Amino acid sequence: MSAKPDGNKGTDPDQGRKVLDNAPGAVWFRAGKTSRPRPQLSHERITATAVELLDRDGVRKLSMRRLAERLGAHATSLYWHVATKDDVLDLALDAVFAELDLPERHSASWQEDIEAFMTGLRSVLLRHPWAGALANSRPLMGPNALRCSEFAYTALTTGGFEGVHLSSAAATITHFVIGSASSEAVWQQRSDEVATRSAVDAHIRAHIDEYPTLAGHFPLLEEDDWDSHFHRGMRLLLAGLASPDAQERS
Amino acid sequence: MSAKPDGNKGTDPDQGRKVLDNAPGAVWFRAGKTSRPRPQLSHERITATAVELLDRDGVRKLSMRRLAERLGAHATSLYWHVATKDDVLDLALDAVFAELDLPERHSASWQEDIEAFMTGLRSVLLRHPWAGALANSRPLMGPNALRCSEFAYTALTTGGFEGVHLSSAAATITHFVIGSASSEAVWQQRSDEVATRSAVDAHIRAHIDEYPTLAGHFPLLEEDDWDSHFHRGMRLLLAGLASPDAQERS
DNA sequence: CTCGTTCTCCTACAGTGTTGGATTGCATCC
DNA sequence: GGATGCAATCCAACACTGTAGGAGAACGAG
Numbered sequence A, B: 001m002s003a004k005p006d007g008n009k010g011t012d013p014d015q016g017r018k019v020l021d022n023a024p025g026a027v028w029f030r031a032g033k034t035s036r037p038r039p040q041l042s043h044e045r046i047t048a049t050a051v052e053l054l055d056r057d058g059v060r061k062l063s064m065r066r067l068a069e070r071l072g073a074h075a076t077s078l079y080w081h082v083a084t085k086d087d088v089l090d091l092a093l094d095a096v097f098a099e100l101d102l103p104e105r106h107s108a109s110w111q112e113d114i115e116a117f118m119t120g121l122r123s124v125l126l127r128h129p130w131a132g133a134l135a136n137s138r139p140l141m142g143p144n145a146l147r148c149s150e151f152a153y154t155a156l157t158t159g160g161f162e163g164v165h166l167s168s169a170a171a172t173i174t175h176f177v178i179g180s181a182s183s184e185a186v187w188q189q190r191s192d193e194v195a196t197r198s199a200v201d202a203h204i205r206a207h208i209d210e211y212p213t214l215a216g217h218f219p220l221l222e223e224d225d226w227d228s229h230f231h232r233g234m235r236l237l238l239a240g241l242a243s244p245d246a247q248e249r250s
Numbered sequence C: 001c002t003c004g005t006t007c008t009c010c011t012a013c014a015g016t017g018t019t020g021g022a023t024t025g026c027a028t029c030c
Numbered sequence D: 001g002g003a004t005g006c007a008a009t010c011c012a013a014c015a016c017t018g019t020a021g022g023a024g025a026a027c028g029a030g
Helices: A013-022 A043-058 A064-070 A075-081 A085-098 A110-127 A133-136 A143-158 A164-191 A198-207 A210-223 A228-243 B013-022 B043-057 B064-070 B075-081 B084-101 B110-127 B131-135 B143-158 B164-194 B196-206 B212-222 B226-240
Strands: none
Touching: A013 A198, A043 A064, A043 A075, A043 A085, A064 A075, A064 A085, A075 B131, A085 A110, A085 A133, A085 A143, A110 A143, A110 A164, A110 A228, A133 A164, A143 A164, A143 A228, A143 B212, A164 A228, A164 B164, A164 B212, A164 B226, A198 A210, A198 B013, A210 B143, A210 B164, A228 B164, B043 B075, B043 B084, B064 B084, B084 B110, B084 B131, B084 B143, B110 B131, B110 B164, B110 B226, B131 B164, B143 B164, B164 B226, B196 B212, B196 B226
16 A cells, blocks of 8 residues: 555554454453553653653754654644644653652751752753753743742742842742753763864864963863862852842842 | 746846846946955855844744845855854854953953943843853854853953862853843743733642742742843842852862 | 866755644444 | 544645755866
């Protein structure tokens, strides 16, 4: 029938299912009357598979067709559960925020809470290197992202922040974590490709007269001190939060 | 010959140029023997036009064909000057950094320099709303971006920062500016589309039991206080930079 | 004039997001 | 049982994308 060399993969899941269901003895595999073989696609499965593919191949290689193929379905079937590809990305991004498990009850010091929030958020963003850049290009309004924000807001509230100062402090914290995580992710996947680091170093040192200060301090990023790099920035932020200016003046 | 309805636009720039060049009296338009009518495409023109299109239609609508059409050329001609579309984006992004004009000589107080750097960078990023998100998804290694970094580095150096603390402070500053600018850009272009803000408010207030603190403080972003929002975060950062912890401890 | 260089164009390919309608599977009611 | 209705999937197609290979035009040099 279909002359197209459609089947790249030898496994056609649909046909396979049909044959199995109608074969003699297949009753035992059907697991009872009430089990419908149909609902293979669901919000959860789509989200989970999208995260899996994003982790493996990055955000540019994620297409509806690949996602559908991985799910054993066809691309257009996704559009029954999802309005557009952006929806998939939103779902996947929010699923990342779901991985950040925050303590039910806040600890004694709000600084510790904020620190736990920042390091935790950073680690889940590094676990999914595509997430950081994505979080900067769309509003974070998923339920899990809101839950994370709520945690930071309450922690800062017990720290004495109110009104506009509260939201400014929370935003500043989030921007730092997302920015540092995404830049770390970018640099690490670039250094995987080729010896980019040495090329960058050479380029900067070639124009050492234009960027004298930069040239002297840049190779520091070569060492794998991303962790301490992040912690220094975090302490800087916490020091700013501790200063009286942050809460008093307009 | 070509049955294809190829010519969507009535203006075929190539034919038009040919006719003009060979028409009688066209000498006056040719501006002398040495001027070649050929070099219409150049690095600078490509970059400038890309920025223009990005400003107008956003990053998703920028395609090589549209860019080429705007330049009066064909898409594949771009690939002589540019290896890939990412190159175009890199060039455009660096052109944005070029718009940030920094004082030749640093002012008396390094805090003022840093403040000027942050507000200036923010304003150019807001002038090109696509730039913020883009800056988070690729390394900033263009000459103009490096020049900006150099400025911040030297300012922080006179502020007493050295070695790892210097780069950490600079990175923290940059992450904040880029993050806040891109989130502002995202929210402003979303609020243009539909009445998203009220929808978001309603959604949060609907789950007010899950996000009690958030629900009370979120509508603050409805007011157009993005400027003061940014300035509060900036003061918070500057307070952190002023704290002794930032430079002393490891 | 020919040659080589530089730049632009044509053709083409594989792949993209997304739409409208046809088709299947299932539950329910007559 | 058969018919109806709904939910979910599939099929075919469209306009469009980034990009490769090579042909072709304009130019300067020999």
